[in-house]
Each structure stands twice: as structure tokens, then as C-alpha cells.
Amino acid sequence: xxxxxxxxxxxxxxxxxxxxxxxxxxxxxxxxxxxxxxxxxxxxxxxxxxxxxxxxxxxxxxxxxxxxxxxxxxxxxxxxxxxxxxxxxxxxxxxxxxxxxxxxxxxxxxxxxxxxxxxxxxxxxxxxxxxxxxxxxxxxxxxxxxxxxxxxxxxxxxxxxxxxxxxxxxxxxxxxxxxxxxxxxxxxxxxxxxxxxxxxxxxxxxxxxxxxxxxxxxxxxxxxxxxxxxxxxxxxxxxxxxxxxxxxxxxxxxxxxxxxxxxxxxxxxxxxxxxxxxxxxxxxxxxxxxxxxxxxxxxxxxxxxxxxxxxxxxxxxxxxxxxxxxxxxxxxxxxxxxxxxxxxxxxxxxxxxxxxxxxxxxxxxxxxxxxxxxxxxxxxxxxxxxxxxxxxxxxxxxxxxxxxxxxxxxxxxxxxxxxxxxxxxxxx
Amino acid sequence: xxxxxxxxxxxxxxxxxxxxxxxxxxxxxxxxxxxxxxxxxxxxxxxxxxxxxxxxxxxxxxxxxxxxxxxxxxxxxxxxxxxxxxxxxxxxxxxxxxxxxxxxxxxxxxxxxxxxxxxxxxxxxxxxxxxxxxxxxxxxxxxxxxxxxxxxxxxxxxxxxxxxxxxxxxxxxxxxxxxxxxxxxxxxxxxxxxxxxxxxxxxxxxxxxxxxxxxxxxxxxxxxxxxxxxxxxxxxxxxxxxxxxxxxxxxxxxxxxxx
Numbered sequence: 001x002x003x004x005x006x007x008x009x010x011x012x013x014x015x016x017x018x019x020x021x022x023x024x025x026x027x028x029x030x031x032x033x034x035x036x037x038x039x040x041x042x043x044x045x046x047x048x049x050x051x052x053x054x055x056x057x058x059x060x061x062x063x064x065x066x067x068x069x070x071x072x073x074x075x076x077x078x079x080x081x082x083x084x085x086x087x088x089x090x091x092x093x094x095x096x097x098x099x100x101x102x103x104x105x106x107x108x109x110x111x112x113x114x115x116x117x118x119x120x121x122x123x124x125x126x127x128x129x130x131x132x133x134x135x136x137x138x139x140x141x142x143x144x145x146x147x148x149x150x151x152x153x154x155x156x157x158x159x160x161x162x163x164x165x166x167x168x169x170x171x172x173x174x175x176x177x178x179x180x181x182x183x184x185x186x187x188x189x190x191x192x193x194x195x196x197x198x199x200x201x202x203x204x205x206x207x208x209x210x211x212x213x214x215x216x217x218x219x220x221x222x223x224x225x226x227x228x229x230x231x232x233x234x235x236x237x238x239x240x241x242x243x244x245x246x247x248x249x250x251x252x253x254x255x256x257x258x259x260x261x262x263x264x265x266x267x268x269x270x271x272x273x274x275x276x277x278x279x280x281x282x283x284x285x286x287x288x289x290x291x292x293x294x295x296x297x298x299x300x301x302x303x304x305x306x307x308x309x310x311x312x313x314x315x316x317x318x319x320x321x322x323x324x325x326x327x328x329x330x331x332x333x334x335x336x337x338x339x340x341x342x343x344x345x346x347x348x349x350x351x352x353x354x355x356x357x358x359x360x361x362x363x364x365x366x367x368x369x370x371x372x373x374x375x376x377x378x379x380x381x382x383x384x385x386x387x388x389x390x391x392x393x394x395x396x397x398x399x400x401x402x403x404x405x406x407x408x409x410x411x412x413x414x415x416x417x418x419x420x421x422x423x424x425x426x427x428x
Numbered sequence: 429x430x431x432x433x434x435x436x437x438x439x440x441x442x443x444x445x446x447x448x449x450x451x452x453x454x455x456x457x458x459x460x461x462x463x464x465x466x467x468x469x470x471x472x473x474x475x476x477x478x479x480x481x482x483x484x485x486x487x488x489x490x491x492x493x494x495x496x497x498x499x500x501x502x503x504x505x506x507x508x509x510x511x512x513x514x515x516x517x518x519x520x521x522x523x524x525x526x527x528x529x530x531x532x533x534x535x536x537x538x539x540x541x542x543x544x545x546x547x548x549x550x551x552x553x554x555x556x557x558x559x560x561x562x563x564x565x566x567x568x569x570x571x572x573x574x575x576x577x578x579x580x581x582x583x584x585x586x587x588x589x590x591x592x593x594x595x596x597x598x599x600x601x602x603x604x605x606x607x608x609x610x611x612x613x614x615x616x617x618x619x620x621x622x623x624x625x626x627x628x629x630x631x632x633x634x635x636x637x638x639x640x641x642x643x644x645x646x647x648x649x650x651x652x653x654x655x656x657x658x659x660x661x662x663x664x665x666x667x668x669x670x671x672x673x674x675x676x677x678x679x680x681x682x683x684x685x686x687x
Contacts, residue, residue: 373489378526381486382536382596383514383544392539396530 013058014042017174020065021141027121033129033139043133052316052348053258053287057230063202066098066173069166074102077164081196087413091192093160094146098167098201099175101146113156114189117147124180126208126236132260135234138206141176152184152212158409159189163205165197165229174202185212185240191219192413196253197226209237211245213267218246220410222417225254234260239299241267248405250417251278251286258287258316265292265299265327272301275401279418280313287316294327294360303334306401308394309345320352323360330360338368339397341390395420432604432635433485433505435460438496440484451492454480456660458496462604465632467649470639471671472657473679478639479523481657482608485637486520487513500604515547519602521593523609523639528580533592536580537562541599565598568628569621587618594625601629605636611645623648643671656682 018034026034042058043050074097082088092108094101094116101118103109109116122145129139150156167173183189195203203225211217225231231254239245251257263272278286292301307315321332338347351364371393379389398418405411415421438458441451454477462468470478484491485498487510498505500516508516528536542552553561566576569591581589590610597605607626611619626636626649638651646654646668654671656664656679663686666673674682 372526374526375528377488377510378522378528379536379540380510381514381520381522382540383511383547383600384540385511385543386509388539388543389511392531392536393528396528399530 011041011055011059013061013063016062016064017137017141027123027143029123029129029139030143033136036130036136037140042137049289049318052318052350053256053285057256061172063172063174066100066167066175066201068100069097069164071102071104073166074105074164077166077196078105078162081194082160082162085416087409087416088160088192091158091160093162094148095162095164096146096177097164098173099163099177099203099205108159111156111159113150113154114159115147115149115151117149119144120147120180121145122147122180124178124208126210126238127206127234132234132262134204134232134258134260135206135236137232138176138178138204138234141174141204142178142206145178145180147180147182149181150183150187150189153186154184154188156187156189159191161191161193163193163195163203165195165199165201165203165226167199167201170200172200172202174204176204176206178206178208180208180210182210183212183215183217186214187212188216189218190407190410191217192410193219193221195221195223195225195231197229199226200228201226202230203233204231205233207233207235209235211237211239211243213240214242215240216244218407218410220248220413221250221259222413223249223251223254223257223259224417225257227253227255229254231257231259233258235262237261237263239263239265239267239270239272241269243267243270245270245272246406247272247274248410248414249276249288250414251276251280251288252417254284254286256285258289260289260291262291263293263301265294265296265301268296268298270299272299273404274301274303275404276303276305276317277308277398277401277414277418278306278315279308280315281310282313283311284313285316286314287318289316289318291320291322292332293322293324294330294332295324297326297328297330299327300331301333304401304404305334305336306398307336307338307347308341308397309338309347310341312342312344314346314348316348318350318352319364320354321362321364323353323355323357323362325356328357328359330357330362332360332362334364336364336366337397338366339394340368340370341394430464431461431499432464432501433460433462434497434499436497438484438498439494440480440491441494442480443490443492451494453494454491454660455484458657458660458662460655460662462635462637464635466652467630467636467638469646469651469654469671470637470657471641471654471674473683476657477660478657479608482520482606482637482639485513485606486510486518511543512547514600514602515544517603519597519600519605521590521597521605521607521610523612525581525589525593527582527584529582531580533578533580534559534562534576537576537596537599540596544600562599565595569595569598569625571595586613587615590614590622591618594622598625598628603633603635605629605634607636607638607640609639609641611640611642619645620648643675646671658683658686
């Protein structure tokens with residue numbers, strides 16, 4: 001058998017997952033997903049979208065139900081990562097540990113601008129059990145949703161979501177949380193999501209964003225998972241007219257990560273900015289797969305992805321823009337820039353345009369490069385040691401993207417995670 | 429004699445196409461002593477190796493020394509990394525200063541100064557003290573606050589880039605500065621500002637090696653010696669008056685006599 005055929009048969013890992021949920025009381029959607037996975041397995045490298053990222057590691061592990069973490073233990077992490085950070089300390093927050101809701105530390109429950117429905121039986125409306133395989137897996141493993149609802153006309157401000165993965169044992173845990181965000185018309189929400197953790201785990205979250213007319217949403221996701229963690233997430237968003245969505249993904253930690261995002265413009269004059277930075281080292285692998293569907297006229301989407309890769313790290317960016325026949329005056333852009341800091345680092349970039357309308361503006365560009373030798377020498381000739389000079393040039397590469405974040409809290413947070421905290425010497 | 433820099437029989441090649449075996453020898457046995465407190469000038473035809481000498485002394489990775497030595501303050505200069513040379517007091521004003529998009533000029537200047545202070549065992553300057561210092565220096569060089577706030581050399585005119593080099597020099601207070609055609613492309617006012625920047629550093633503890641094609645800079649900075657570099661060797665050394673002679677006669681006669 002070839003390795004691809006091996007992947008087709010049910011792997012040890014997938015079997016250990018599916019066997020956890022085979023009682024008769026499972027809901028219909030969950031049962032459908034389990035049956036589909038038993039029949040077809042997960043994605044393989046034969047699937048076009050999975051050419052650069054595989055799931056072979058699933059064969060190496062059995063996955064166990066994640067254990068509940070004590071509130072004391074979670075509190076230590078919250079102290080260190082939230083309360084110690086002036087950007088986060090005062091934000092209303094929702095805390096999850098190993099995919100389980102921790103109501104004791106979730107201060108957002110008291111926030112009157114948000115309706116939070118933890119552990120709801122509602123499956124959502126955008127995802128389906130029979131399409132993207134990592135979403136199918138989420139369906140197979142999970143029958144509860146975490147619902148965050150913003151009522152019409154509400155300026156809900158900021159919300160911090162902490163997804164903690166903690167495992168002190170040598171075996172692998174898996175958890176498959178599902179988040180459903182519904183923003184009613186004329187509302188606003190700014191989400192900061194931290195994915196942090198320690199030990200061996202596989203996180204497989206599913207996100208749904210139902211965005212109504214004239215909504216403003218900002219969504220910042222930091223992926224700083226444990227060094228041995230796997231993170232495969234799927235996000236679906238449906239946008240009504242006059243929506244303004246700013247998304248920023250930062251990938252720092254995790255052994256193998258893949259973040260899939262599927263956005264559909266369903267109302268005119270929508271605007272989506274999708275920025276991402278991946279800073280990876282050692283053997284890390286980070287995949288960003290974005291599909292933007294323009295189904296109506298006059299919408300704008302921008303994808304801007306930067307990879308900084310060192311050692312044997314590998315970055316993957318697959319960006320697709322689909323423009324329907326009726327979606328005239330679409331403005332779709334995608335830009336991928338990669339900085340390779342070692343001879344062994346690798347970037348795979350695949351831009352795709354599928355356009356059926358004739359009056360649109362769609363562009364894509366990709367660059368790959370190393371640090372400029374002359375710039376490096378100039379900095380060193382001014383007394384700056386090699387490592388620091390290199391860091392200055394890497395940060396300069398990132399600055400362009402960070403400057404596009406308008407909210408100072410969000411911008412400070414991203415700089416903090418990239419160890420680029422503002423120099424006090426800057427002239428304002 | 430109290431030499432700051434002693435260069436003996438220096439041979440150096442440029443590494444082309446980053447292939448080590450593809451080397452072209454440019455410097456073919458340079459001998460030059462620069463005592464403390466003196467200003468020396470190097471003139472010479474295009475392609476004679478003037479810029480190569482400045483790059484080799486400051487440690488550019490594209491050049492490799494094949495023979496000879498350079499002793500700076502009693503230490504082997506050629507074994508030091510470029511940042512160690514800067515910390516030891518050497519400063520190169522670049523012929524074509526590089527642009528650094530995304531790097532704020534003030535942050536760069538402060539990082540540079542503090543790196544050198546730390547390497548010398550001094551304490552770092554805090555933001556307030558640094559800003560005071562940089563504002564004062566910028567003022568004497570007619571360097572606007574706007575140019576300090578911008579990214580390093582991005583969108584600067586040729587003259588502004590050169591003045592930025594002189595600003596860096598006056599901040600870092602080197603004991604030995606190499607000015608590689610810092611005067612080229614400058615108008616008369618900018619030339620005077622650059623010259624004043626150099627003259628303000630003049631002291632018994634400051635030396636400089638000025639590479640230039642023009643006599644005009646030397647109207648403002650009086651050198652102790654002028655050396656003529658041709659085909660990788662110093663073929664003639666004279667006093668300050670030599671520049672007038674070269675200006676009227678060119679290099680022809682010296683080259684004929686030497687070769």
C-alpha cells in the first residue's frame with residue numbers, strides 16, 4: 001500500500017476518536033458525520049486543498065477525551081496571560097480549558113451587552129457535516145455549541161476568549177469546541193481570542209459567524225499553542241450588506257496548525273480584511289487556507305499574508321477568491337510575502353482566482369525572499385550585533401502589516417506577542 | 429609614533445556571485461599608518477580600490493582579505509565583526525546609504541548608540557536623555573524632526589541621506605571615521621554642513637580617512653596628508669597642497685611615474 005492509500009483506511013487516530021462517540025443517543029448531525037468519516041475517512045494529499053498539509057500524524061497517536069482542568073490551575077494561566085497583561089486585564093472574557101467552558105472565570109457572563117449561551121444543543125446554520133473534513137470531525141465529536149449573541153444596535157465593545165489546552169500526561173487529548181457568533185444588524189463586537197497551552201493535545205474547533213447588515217466586527221486570533229499541539233480549525237462566515245470585518249490571525253505556537261476560513265458575501269457593500277502573520281521555527285508547520293466567495297456586487301476583500309520562517313519551518317498559504325456571475329464591481333485582492341531565514345525553511349503559496357463576472361478588480365501577488373545583506377551590514381556597521389540586526393529587519397517586514405491594525409489595543413497585543421513592544425523612544 | 433591604525437601589505441578581493449573561488453583581487457598591498465588626531469585623504473581614479481578599502485576596514489562580508497594586516501588601537505581589526513569594529517570606535521559613512529523601510533530613524537539611532545555604549549561597558553541612554561541629545565545634534569546639522577520620525581533614509585534625497593550619515597557619526601562619536609565620498613552629490617550648503625560635522629569632532633583623539641574626488645571638501649577640512657590610490661596601491665603621498673595640483677593636472681603624471 002502507498003502512503004496515500006494508508007491514509008484512506010481508517011487510521012488508528014481517527015478510529016480512537018470515533019469510538020468515543022458511538023452511543024445511540026447521538027443527534028442526527030453527529031451521526032451523519034460519524035458515518036461519513038467511517039466510510040470516507042479524513043482528507044488525504046490526493047485532495048487538492050490538502051496537497052501541502054497532511055494528517056499522517058493522526059496515525060501515530062490514540063486520542064483520549066480531554067480531562068477537565070481544575071479552576072485553580074486555569075486561574076494560574078489566566079493570572080499569567082491575562083491579568084498580567086494591561087491590554088487584557090479589564091476585558092470581559094470567556095474561558096475554555098480543554099474545550100470545556102469554565103463559568104467561574106468567565107466574567108463576560110455578567111456583561112449585559114452580550115447574550116452568552118454556553119453548551120447549547122443548537123448545531124448552527126453555516127457549517128455542514130458533509131463538506132470540509134475538519135468540520136465533519138468537529139460534528140462527529142461535538143454536540144454542544146457555545147453561542148455568543150450581540151443584539152441589534154448594540155456596541156458590545158471588546159471580548160476576550162481564552163482557549164486553553166492543558167495536558168500533563170504523555171497521551172494525547174483531543175477537544176472539538178464549537179463557537180457560534182450571531183451579530184444582529186447595526187451591532188459591533190471586537191474579539192480577541194488566545195489559544196495557549198501546554199502538553200500534548202489536538203484542538204479541532206469550529207466557528208460560525210452570522211453577520212447581519214451594518215455590523216462592525218474585529219476578530220484577532222492568536223495561535224500560541226503548546227509546542228506539541230495540533231490545531232485544525234474551520235471558520236465559516238456569512239456577511240450581510242454593509243458589513244465591515246477586520247480579521248487578524250497570528251500563528252506562533254503549535255507543532256502543526258491549519259486554519260481554514262470560508263467567507264461568503266451575501267449582501268452588497270461588504271468589506272473584509274483578512275490579515276495573517278505566521279512566525280514559525282524548528283519543525284513547525286502552519287497552513288492558512290482561505291476561501292472568499294463574492295456572491296453579490298460591490299464587495300471588497302483583502303487577504304494579506306506574511307510568513308517568517310526559520311530552521312525547518314514550513315508555511316502554507318492557499319487563498320482563493322471566487323466571484324459569482326452577478327458579483328460585478330468586486331474588489332478582491334490577495335498578497336503573500338514570505339521571509340525565509342534559513343536554507344531549509346519552505347513556503348508553499350497557492351493563489352487562486354475563479355471569476356465569472358466581467359467587471360471586477362482582482363489581484364494577487366506573491367514574493368519570497370531572504371534578509372537583505374546590505375541592510376544587515378549597515379546595521380552591524382552601526383554597532384548593532386547580528387542577532388539584533390536580524391530582528392530589526394524581521395520586525396520591519398512585519399510593521400507594514402501591523403500598521404494596518406487601527407485599534408491601539410489590538411495593535412499593542414499583536415506587538416506584544418511578536419515581542420515588538422513599542423520602544424519608549426519613539427517620537428510621537 | 430602613536431598610530432591609531434596601521435595597515436600593512438593589505439591584499440583583498442571581492443567575492444563575486446557569492447562563490448568563494450570566484451575572487452578578483454582589488455587591493456594589492458596597501459601600506460598606510462594613521463596617527464591619532466590626523467586626517468588623511470585618499471584620492472584616485474575610479475576603480476582604484478578606494479571604496480573596497482573602506483569596506484574591508486569596516487568588515488563587509490563581500491570582501492575577503494588574502495594577505496596583510498590592519499591593527500586598530502593595537503588590536504587585530506580584521507578578526508572583528510562589523511559591530512565589534514563599530515564598538516571599538518570605527519565609523520564608516522556610506523557612499524550610498526541603504527534604505528530601511530519599516531525601521532523608524534529615531535529608534536534606529538537609539539538602538540545603534542545604546543549597542544555601542546553597552547559594548548563599551550557604559551549604561552544605555554534612556555528615551556528622554558536620548559531625545560534631548562538627538563534633537564541637539566540634529567539642529568546643528570539642519571536635520572528636521574520630520575526626517576527623524578521617518579523610516580531610515582526612505583524618501584530621503586541624496587543630500588539628506590548623507591546628512592543622516594553625518595548625524596549618526598556625531599551621535600556615535602567615533603575615534604576613527606571613514607568617509608566614503610560623503611561629499612559627492614552635495615550642494616554647497618550641504619557640503620559645508622558635512623564639513624562642519626567632521627570638524628566638530630576634530631580633537632587629538634579623533635582621526636579620519638576621507639575618500640573624495642573633489643578638492644572642494646578640502647577647502648573646509650584641512651587634511652594632514654593626501655594619498656593617491658591607483659590599481660590597488662598607494663602610489664603617492666603628499667601634503668594638503670597636493671589636492672590643488674591634482675585638480676589642475678589630473679592623475680596622469682603620477683600614474684606614469686608610478687607604473
